[in-house]
Amino acid sequence: MxxxxxxxxxxxxxxxxxxxxxxxxSDPEALAEFEANNDxxxxxxxxxxxxxxxVDTVLLRPAAVAxxxxxxxPVRDGVRNALGNLRAPTILMNDLxxxxxxxAGRTGARFLINSTLGLGGLVDVAEWQFGxxxxxxxxxxxxxxxxxxxxxxxxxxxxxxSNPRDLLGFGVDAVAxxxxxxxxxxxxxxxxxxRAGMTVLDTREGVLDVLDQVNATSLDPYSTLRSAYRQxxxxxxxxTGPVAPEAAGGTGFxxxxxxxxxxPGSVAPPQPQR
Amino acid sequence: MQMTRRALSGLALTLPxxxxxxxxxxxATRAMAFIQTTGNAMVEALNSTTLNLTQRRDEVxxxxxxxxxxxxxxxxxxxxxxxxxxxxxxxxxxxxxxxxLVRNLAGRFGEFQGVRFALGRSQRRTEDDVLVTTIVExxxxxxxxxxxxxxxxxxxxRIVDLVAEGTSLRLTQRSEYSSVVQRGGNQVSxxxxxxxxxxxxxxxxx
Numbered sequence: 294m295x296x297x298x299x300x301x302x303x304x305x306x307x308x309x310x311x312x313x314x315x316x317x318x319s320d321p322e323a324l325a326e327f328e329a330n331n332d333x334x335x336x337x338x339x340x341x342x343x344x345x346x347x348v349d350t351v352l353l354r355p356a357a358v359a360x361x362x363x364x365x366x367p368v369r370d371g372v373r374n375a376l377g378n379l380r381a382p383t384i385l386m387n388d389l390x391x392x393x394x395x396x397a398g399r400t401g402a403r404f405l406i407n408s409t410l411g412l413g414g415l416v417d418v419a420e421w422q423f424g425x426x427x428x429x430x431x432x433x434x435x436x437x438x439x440x441x442x443x444x445x446x447x448x449x450x451x452x453x454x455s456n457p458r459d460l461l462g463f464g465v466d467a468v469a470x471x472x473x474x475x476x477x478x479x480x481x482x483x484x485x486x487x488r489a490g491m492t493v494l495d496t497r498e499g500v501l502d503v504l505d506q507v508n509a510t511s512l513d514p515y516s517t518l519r520s521a522y523r524q525x526x527x528x529x530x531x532x533t534g535p536v537a538p539e540a541a542g543g544t545g546f547x548x549x550x551x552x553x554x555x556x557p558g559s560v561a562p563p564q565p566q567r
Numbered sequence: 568m569q570m571t572r573r574a575l576s577g578l579a580l581t582l583p584x585x586x587x588x589x590x591x592x593x594x595a596t597r598a599m600a601f602i603q604t605t606g607n608a609m610v611e612a613l614n615s616t617t618l619n620l621t622q623r624r625d626e627v628x629x630x631x632x633x634x635x636x637x638x639x640x641x642x643x644x645x646x647x648x649x650x651x652x653x654x655x656x657x658x659x660x661x662x663x664x665x666x667x668l669v670r671n672l673a674g675r676f677g678e679f680q681g682v683r684f685a686l687g688r689s690q691r692r693t694e695d696d697v698l699v700t701t702i703v704e705x706x707x708x709x710x711x712x713x714x715x716x717x718x719x720x721x722x723x724x725r726i727v728d729l730v731a732e733g734t735s736l737r738l739t740q741r742s743e744y745s746s747v748v749q750r751g752g753n754q755v756s757x758x759x760x761x762x763x764x765x766x767x768x769x770x771x772x773x
Contacts, residue, residue, distance in 0.1 A: 322647040326745060510671055512761045516746035520739040528733025 312336070331446050332519060338448040342515050345450040349497075354504075357497035371415040373495050377427060378407050378414025379488060383466050387430040391438045399425050429529075432469070433462025437530045446519055451493075454522035593719035598697040599686060601724040602715050605634045606684050606701060613679050624677040628669045636718065636725035637665045643727070644741045645755075648748050652755040660755070663762040670769050672729075681706045684713075696727060 313335040316323035332338060360369070381404035388397035403419040411418040419425045436458050437443070444457035452463070467473060472485070511517040612618070612626035641664040642649050652660060676682075687700030696718040704710045716728035716735075729736040744758055751757020 326647065330742065506675075510765075511743055512758070512765060513743050513746040513750070516742045517739055520742035521734050524734045524738065525732070533733065 330516075330519070331443070331523070333445050334447065338446065338519075339515055341448045341450050345448070345453065348450060353493070353497050354501070356494060357501050360494050360498050361501065369495070369498070372491055373499075374407070374411070374417045375414040376488070376492055376495055377417075378404065378411070379472060380429075380470075381407075382472075383432075383470050384428070384430040386469060387432055387435045387466075390432075390435045391430075396428060396430070400427070400430075403427055431459075431462050432465040433459035433526075434530050436462055437526075443523075443526070446523065448515070448519070454518055459526070593695075593697055593717055593724055595692060595697045598717035598724050599699050601634075601717060602699040602701065602726075603686060605630060605726070606686075609676065610682055610684060613676060613682050620677060624673045627676050628673040631669050631672055632665070634726050635668070636720045636727050637661065637668070639718070639720060639725075640668075640727050640737060641665070644737050644744055646741050646745060648745065648755050648758070651753075656755050656759060659759055660762075663759065663766060666766055667762060667769070670766070674769075679703075679705055687712070687714075698730065 313327070313333055315333070316327050318324060327333075364372075381400055385397055385400045385404065388394075388400050402423075403417075403425055406419040406423060406425070407414050407417060410416075410422075417427070420427065441458050443459070447455045447457065447460065449455055449460070452460075455463070472488075476484075507514050507517050507521075608630050609627055612623055612630065615623060615626070618626065638661060641661045644664070645652070645660060649657065683704045684701050685704075687702055691698040691700075696716050699715045699717055701713050701715065702710050703713050711732055714730035715726055716730065717724050718727045719725070720727075727737070747758045747761050748755055751761075
């Protein structure tokens with residue numbers, strides 16, 4: 294979280310230079326679209342998208358492909374389960390802050406069952422044996438439930454699509470997590486780094502097919518992702534439509550974009566051509 | 568889903584390129600029956616043991632061409648640029664739109680072997696269409712929600728949008744196409760050129 298203030302400062306400085314021109318009132322259709330897109334920082338966001346694209350092409354995507362190829366599915370499932378279980382206290386906090394007692398009860402029960410019988414979260418015994426399904430939740434959604442607007446769309450390198458509300462939620466979730474406070478020393482630091490690294494790897498692997506699909510079929514992947522992210526977040530906040538996996542954080546690509554993907558095992562589409 | 572409906576119809580209103588003139592009220596039961604029939608036909612084609620992948624795709628493409636309101640959906644997606652486009656551009660746009668949509672969806676669905684689908688419980692009405700919810704199951708993959716927006720076009724129920732896991736295909740695609748037009752100097756021809764290129768790539772791949 295040390296890069297938080299730095300990021301904010303960079304946002305303000307570069308953001309001012311990267312404002313999109315607001316269409317004049319004489320063109321109501323263009324103005325309506327400009328407002329519906331909610332992307333006044335578009336030039337800056339597109340710059341960040343390009344930066345992210347480079348990092349993704351040379352680093353993240355190949356890492357995710359290697360992870361999928363080299364690590365067998367049961368192990369990857371275990372990793373995703375464990376990451377989800379580590380997020381359980383965060384999900385529980387947000388369930389409670391939203392007044393969702395039923396969901397909070399399920400999250401709490403899952404954490405207790407999976408941390409013990411589930412071998413520290415590696416096996417989702419709660420769903421498998423007790424039928425208690427998990428769900429994702431984050432402070433960005435809690436803020437939305439409290440009536441906080443999303444603010445202008447943001448695209449951030451590494452984090453992906455976001456907005457000030459979800460970005461703040463991301464920071465609050467990180468700091469409010471017990472794992473941020475408990476333990477110290479070299480081993481704990483290493484464990485934190487491992488968790489962060491595995492989260493990035495797991496998330497990228499989870500959207501491998503969807504992003505390949507978008508890059509192969511969209512004439513402008515940036516605006517496709519912007520539209521899909523905002524629609525998906527709106528559905529998540531209403532608790533309708535997709536149930537976000539527990540391992541998914543609020544900001545970024547999540548673990549799905551609402552685009553049907555080919556069955557697993559099918560050949561990945563060719564790399565983006567633009 | 569109260570909110571989506573409002574959000575979507577609100578969006579349609581703020582973008583006047585969408586004209587609901589051809590739409591009439593569609594009966595919810597009729598819309599469901601239509602999706603059931605169309606879905607069954609698609610599942611049958613996808614799970615056919617006698618057809619190969621290309622034949623399955625062709626079959627799905629034929630079903631889509633009949634079931635989707637190509638002109639209305641194409642116009643909705645082009646949005647405010649429809650009126651800017653010349654008659655020739657409109658004609659070419661609709662041709663390219665139908666071809667890419669069919670190839671895209673048939674390509675995606677073509678891989679869904681062993682697929683099963685079930686009509687969901689909730690059918691949501693809006694002013695001029697019905698959202699029919701279905702749950703799509705494939706072996707070895709998580710089930711997902713696929714909602715079909717059905718409107719009555721010239722007395723027949725037709726698909727006007729697909730909503731996968733809460734994300735509307737036509738809204739996403741309108742955002743994409745409008746972006747291409749704007750970045751091409753507010754010229755519809757820029758979009759047509761991009762669509763032609765895309766179609767060529769798709770044809771080369773399939």
